[in-house]
Amino acid sequence: MPERETARPFVRQYYRLFLGGTLMPVVVITIAAPDTSRRQVTTECLLDSGSDHSIFTFEIAELLGLRAEDGLPDSGVGFGGQFGFMSFPHTKFVGSISDLDTKFSFEMSPRFHSPGSDAPQVLGRLDFFRAFERVSINERGKYVDFYPTAHRRQPV
Numbered sequence: 001m002p003e004r005e006t007a008r009p010f011v012r013q014y015y016r017l018f019l020g021g022t023l024m025p026v027v028v029i030t031i032a033a034p035d036t037s038r039r040q041v042t043t044e045c046l047l048d049s050g051s052d053h054s055i056f057t058f059e060i061a062e063l064l065g066l067r068a069e070d071g072l073p074d075s076g077v078g079f080g081g082q083f084g085f086m087s088f089p090h091t092k093f094v095g096s097i098s099d100l101d102t103k104f105s106f107e108m109s110p111r112f113h114s115p116g117s118d119a120p121q122v123l124g125r126l127d128f129f130r131a132f133e134r135v136s137i138n139e140r141g142k143y144v145d146f147y148p149t150a151h152r153r154q155p156v
Contacts, residue, residue, distance in 0.1 A: 010102055010104055010147055012099050013144050013146075014142060014143045015144075018120075025046070027046075027144065028043070028097065030097075031056065031064065032064075032095075033065050034091050034094070037065060039063065043056070043060060043121060045120075046120050047137070048123060048124055049124075049125060051078065052124050054123045055110060055122050057113050057117070060112065060121075071087060072086065074086070085111040085112060085117075086114060087111045095110075106128075106131035106148075108131070132147055135147070
């Protein structure tokens with residue numbers, strides 16, 4: 001039986017310094033508002049395979065035109081204990097990641113930390129990881145490779 005060919009990663013991002021100067025799998029992501037305003041924000045998030053949801057700061061929500069009074073308050077429990085967040089369950093955002101010559105866009109439904117929270121932004125399994133066929137974290141090489149499905153690839 002022939003050995004399966006390994007596909008080239010579509011996007012590669014290298015570790016970045018995060019919270020206190022530790023090299024971590026931090027991803028630069030652009031998130032766009034779901035309306036026609038063309039509002040978008042580029043930010044850094046910790047890649048977190050232990051998190052169910054992607055969670056951004058509430059400041060990101062405000063930059064995208066969301067208001068706290070329109071969100072649904074909720075809470076979750078994580079490594080750091082219990083935390084509050086806001087969700088906008090009927091709002092779909094467009095996220096994208098890229099490297100030097102490729103870009104990959106996907107739909108996502110992130111949560112937003114409650115106003116005033118200093119918790120880090122994370123990319124979780126149910127909306128971020130699910131957008132890819134495979135996510136490969138290379139701890140020794142300090143990079144992350146993303147393998148989206150072939151029909152969703154776009155040149156930059």
